[in-house]
Amino acid sequence: MKTSVVIIGAGPSGLLLGHLLRASGVDCIVVERQSPDYVLGRIRAGVLEAVTTDLMERLGLDRRLRAEGMVEEGFNLATADHLIRIDILGLTGKHVTVYGQTEVTRDLMDAAPTRDLTILYDAKDVALHDLDSDAPFVTFAKDGEPMRIDAQFVIGCDGFHGPSRKAIPASAVREFEREYPFGWLGILADVPPCHPELIYANTDRGFALASMRSATRSRYYVQVPRTNRIEDWSEERLWDELAERFDPISDHGVTRGPALEMSIAPLRSYVFETMRHGRLFLAGDSAHIVPPTGAKGLNLAASDVAYLSDALIAFFKHGDDAGLNGYQARALARIWKAERFSWYLTKLMHRFPEDGAFEHRMQTAELDYVAASRTMQTAIAENYVGLPL
Ligand code: FAD
Ligand code: DHB
Numbered sequence: 001m002k003t004s005v006v007i008i009g010a011g012p013s014g015l016l017l018g019h020l021l022r023a024s025g026v027d028c029i030v031v032e033r034q035s036p037d038y039v040l041g042r043i044r045a046g047v048l049e050a051v052t053t054d055l056m057e058r059l060g061l062d063r064r065l066r067a068e069g070m071v072e073e074g075f076n077l078a079t080a081d082h083l084i085r086i087d088i089l090g091l092t093g094k095h096v097t098v099y100g101q102t103e104v105t106r107d108l109m110d111a112a113p114t115r116d117l118t119i120l121y122d123a124k125d126v127a128l129h130d131l132d133s134d135a136p137f138v139t140f141a142k143d144g145e146p147m148r149i150d151a152q153f154v155i156g157c158d159g160f161h162g163p164s165r166k167a168i169p170a171s172a173v174r175e176f177e178r179e180y181p182f183g184w185l186g187i188l189a190d191v192p193p194c195h196p197e198l199i200y201a202n203t204d205r206g207f208a209l210a211s212m213r214s215a216t217r218s219r220y221y222v223q224v225p226r227t228n229r230i231e232d233w234s235e236e237r238l239w240d241e242l243a244e245r246f247d248p249i250s251d252h253g254v255t256r257g258p259a260l261e262m263s264i265a266p267l268r269s270y271v272f273e274t275m276r277h278g279r280l281f282l283a284g285d286s287a288h289i290v291p292p293t294g295a296k297g298l299n300l301a302a303s304d305v306a307y308l309s310d311a312l313i314a315f316f317k318h319g320d321d322a323g324l325n326g327y328q329a330r331a332l333a334r335i336w337k338a339e340r341f342s343w344y345l346t347k348l349m350h351r352f353p354e355d356g357a358f359e360h361r362m363q364t365a366e367l368d369y370v371a372a373s374r375t376m377q378t379a380i381a382e383n384y385v386g387l388p389l
Contacts, residue, residue, distance in 0.1 A: 003027045005312060006138050006151040008126055008164055010039060010119050012101060013284030013301040014157030015108035018117045019059050020309035026316045029149055030119040031126055031140060036109060043188050043261045045101040046211050046219055047072070047198070047295035049386030052104070052302040053097050061107050069099035070214065075384065077349070077367065078201040078249050084371045085197070091374070091381040100213050101298050123147070128154055128167040132278040153312065156282040160270070165286050168277045180267040180291060180346065181353055183228065184221040187238055191257035193218045194250035200293065200349050201245055202363060207350040208245040218255070223350055226266060235259050267291040269343055271335060275328040283308050288335050290342035293349055299386055300338050304331050306389060334387060341383040
């Protein structure tokens, strides 16, 4: 097969990029290792910045998002006994939208046939070739048959564990990493949220987040040691922890119900600065990971794709390669600021096992300062709604 752009990965970044290219008449094919059901079964991000909702609007695929998404005009930072409300609308004039990554992915998947976007699911052993040449290609196996797609560009949208980043030679690699000594244990359940707005809480039992998907569906997370496995947790034990942390500070207290999903995600900060190598470009989690505190992961994937789609469209429509040449620097400028904010909120809101009483006093002092300072609250709100493109 032959196309202009082959995109590896049908997560949010690959699907958004594929749709944006097709909407401008650029040929592309998306190649995904998993099945559609597997991709939709992954429960991840929930908070969308305008960068993400604007792209869905530009594609004309925002009907369900506008109807079902929840407009959030504020959120809360909390200690064990009080809330600090960050009035994001009042401080920035903007809001965020609560609409699950699963739903964004579903909307993009469902629209693919009518928008003439080809997605090849269940592609095994994807490998990238001749990235230094003008004629790169990708090979894989589908239904046991070997396949090859020749293209002018290969785009790695294949997440943290995909093959694209690994195809870049060690001599070209510039990467930065920080692992955290904990993960987030998440639960999704059809119960009403404990509070009308999100709460990020720093309690003596560790960090916890109360989030939601709708008025009848809640999403919660608690900080757990990095060594914990999902088998270490029963639903009952997790609901007990959530009640301990949120009953004292939330409007309604925690309502329990059967888990629709429970999983643990490790926390890390990671930036792979080599976002371009020859004819390969990286976007989204293949190039960077943020700890989820701050809800930046999916939104950063969207900003990468906004830059990269403009650059590819300018190349194919006008032969202009300035956007492609500037992509890495432009994307990294926004990525590093989101990395900083996610790292800052992670440090402020979690209990680090190596920290002592002094560090804890520093967190308390900073939260006290935030509670009293409109300037600090504005800085947090500006970052939370998303920095400009
Ligand atoms: P992904 O969503 O990872 O998509 C990559 C796609 O590439 C996948 O469909 C994968 O199957 C495919 N792929 C991988 N390998 C291959 C291969 N060999 N061949 C072909 N295809 C391949 N962000 C938040 O803001 N809040 C959260 O609560 C949150 N929770 C998260 C929990 C987990 C467990 C993870 C992993 C991430 C979480 N994130 C969260 C981050 C957010 O979900 C990501 O930033 C977002 O999914 C990035 O989108 P992406 O398309 O770049 O990558
Ligand atoms: C959700 C996830 C986050 O990482 C976050 O910061 C806020 C909300 C969620 O899944 O709802």
